[in-house]
Amino acid sequence: MADKVLMKGNEALAEAAIMAGCKHYYGYPITPQTEIAAYMARRMPKVGGVFLQAESEIAAINMVIGSAAAGKRTMTSSSSPGISLKSEGISYLAGCDLPALIVNVQRGGPGLGGIQPSQADYFQAIKGGGHGDYKLIVLAPNSVQETVDLTFKGFDLADKYRMPVMLLSDGTIGQMMEPVSLNQSKNATYDKSWAVTGTYGKRTKNIVNSLCLRPEELEEWNKARYERYNKIAKEETLYEEYLTEDAEICIVAFGIASRVSKNAVNAGRKLGIKAGMIRPITLWPFPNEVLAQTAKRVKAFISVELSMGQMIDDVKLAINCSRPVTLCSRSGGMIMSPEEILQKIIEVDGGKQ
Amino acid sequence: MSTKNFLFAGFGGQGILFAGKLLAYSGLLKGKQVSWLPSYGPEMRGGTANCSVIISDEQIGSPIVAEPDILVALNLPSLEKYQNKTQKGGMIVYDNSIITKSVSKDDVKVFAIPATQLAIDNKLDGLANMIILGKVIKECDAIDYDYIKQAMQKVVSAKKANLLEYNLKAIEIGYNYK
Missing domain, CATH: 3.40.50.970 (Thiamin diphosphate (ThDP)-binding fold, Pyr/PP domains)
Known part of the structure; x- marks a missing residue:
């Protein structure tokens, strides 16, 4: 296989x-x-x-x-x-x-x-x-x-x-x-002695x-x-970090938005902007710890989402609002282009480009 | 080649998605990173359909191709919608038996092939998609004809094995068209 x-x-x-x-x-x-x-x-x-x-x-x-x-x-x-x-x-x-x-x-x-x-x-x-x-x-x-x-x-x-x-x-x-x-x-096996499978008169019933x-x-x-x-x-918290070691601007994005964001991070790097990304893989539990740690190093976060802004609340909570968090979003079935995210990165960086 | 972005566009039913899938599979067999993303929904049933295919040496970020290196257009609305989004120095391949207007963009290589007419002439109705793909293979260094042939074995299901030969013949017609 x-x-x-x-x-x-x-x-x-x-x-x-x-x-x-x-x-x-x-x-x-x-x-x-x-x-x-x-x-x-x-x-x-x-x-x-x-x-x-x-x-x-x-x-x-x-x-x-x-x-x-x-x-x-x-x-x-x-x-x-x-x-x-x-x-x-x-x-x-x-x-x-x-x-x-x-x-x-x-x-x-x-x-x-x-x-x-x-x-x-x-x-x-x-x-x-x-x-x-x-x-x-x-x-x-x-x-x-x-x-x-x-x-x-x-x-x-x-x-x-x-x-x-x-x-x-x-x-x-x-x-x-x-x-x-x-x-x-090989699939792991788990105790399912709680399951309701019929007692056959041999055990007390499960409910x-x-x-x-x-x-x-x-x-x-x-x-x-x-x-x-x-x-x-x-x-069980899972996440992926991309170019966050020296990042000054940190994107937070999951799913398809993280794929588009990756292009934007790379484009930002080509312009000399130190962009990086944290991608939550588990949305619950949310990767609070790594975000809190990252907040100590970066200037700002950008939450990239295909919604009017939902995950951004959890980003702010995770970092205790210690850094500005900007939203980059599209809604209703639209997907942002890498350029739209890049513009947001440039804006957050101070708009020097 | 580091990354090549393809956009196939036409009417639903012209085999746009299949042509893209075959191309993506050839990239996979060649050991490249690939992605294939279709338009989905009502388009599949007769409107405009398109599919993004990326073949790359590197891990692929966004699978959405908005500005293709290579545009393959099988109807006029698709050509008009995407020709100006095609990258400078890129390539447009279009079916000039369906599209009677010519390409206005002048900073790309343009190849016209009467794919639908060739399909009818060769009793390969419905295989204009494979004929135009043959032309794309010929003109685009990034694609390997041998891998396309291997990919065909993977993509055509065993139940439709009789179609294999017709598809390969159609590609050959497009490949050899001058």
């Missing part, structure tokens, strides 16, 4: 999920995510898995709850409006401590919005979406290969911490083709549930969950 093949982000993601042992997929078509469902429809019957096109996104996420409760690696995928529909179920997954992978191939919103790439579901993914005190681990790939790698990782993190994980892609990363190698070392009518007990559940979240924040 070492040979590289040319695959779309969406199709590579679907194949990686199957390789990771996901045999239960429930979905509903929506652009620009449909290739995932189509691939699953084709492949799942051949590997003895379940592909089910549900009657709606809401039905699909509730089927995910069922399979996950039975201890099976389970996935659903959609694009922005569909994720809004799934949000109730995602909160229930978190409340039931169930592992599952939820994929959002983002498009422009709000409402039905458009079908072109966007990153405007950042708040929804990181700050909630569903109700209650909960977090998702949110993984943001910026290439087809990383889409594959983070799909493997997403299933592992979900099982390790018994919680839903979101893979936050976008229309570009999902639709583009790049060379990819689908290499998965998967998010209902708790005694507030003092519910508070304890939530506190225990947040202890787990704290551990994850310490141990």
